[in-house]
Amino acid sequence: MTKKERKKVIIETTITEEGGSVNDRFDPGKGTVCGISSKSFPREYLQAMSIYRTEGLEATKRFAVYFYAKNFWSYLYDEIEDSTLLQQLFDFGVNAGKQTAVFLLQKTLNKLYSTGLTLDGAFGNVTLNAVNRFSKESKKGEPESILHNEYELTIASWYRERKMFWRFKNGWLRRLFHIFNWEG
Secondary structure (H helix, E strand, O other): OOHHHHHHHHHHHHHHHHOOEEOOOOOOOOOEEOOEEOOOOHHHHHHHHHHHHHHOHHHHHHHHHHHHHHHHOOHHHHHOOOHHHHHHHHHHHHHHOHHHHHHHHHHHHHHHHOOOOOOOOOOOHHHHHHHHHHOOOEOOOOOOEHHHHHHHHHHHHHHHOOOOHHHHHHHHHHHHHHHHOOOO
16 A cells, blocks of 8 residues: 555544544534634535535535645654554544643653654654554564554553543544554
């Protein structure tokens, strides 16, 4: 699979997790269409909603692929060797914010390997090199890397600390474990 194909599959997987048009009064993101938040991206949300109403869900998903590539994909993500870890990082970034996703990945790397990464939530070359170096280590008999397993636990812990965990826990954890088992 080429990097371009992998990127498209990863983004489409996240869009599937996000669903169609949702307006949950407890969601801090307010209304969403394919996960595009009316609070965070009002202009793009209106555009997506218009497409959804006039052309349907499939056309909205095509718009969402472009949206996520532009707003949530770092060019350095193409260089991450572990596709499953990349899917987790990207999907969690869409759900919780790109900076939060990278911050927790850096925190996980520091905890496991004492990498000394600056916890700034910025995905640069130093973080990329650490991810690629340590994502290859796995426990005997387990297909996932130690880094991936620990990152999943860190994300689950972050979710549990959220004020709205009681409301969204089933969806968040289903999504986390579904993405965790993704193989692109």
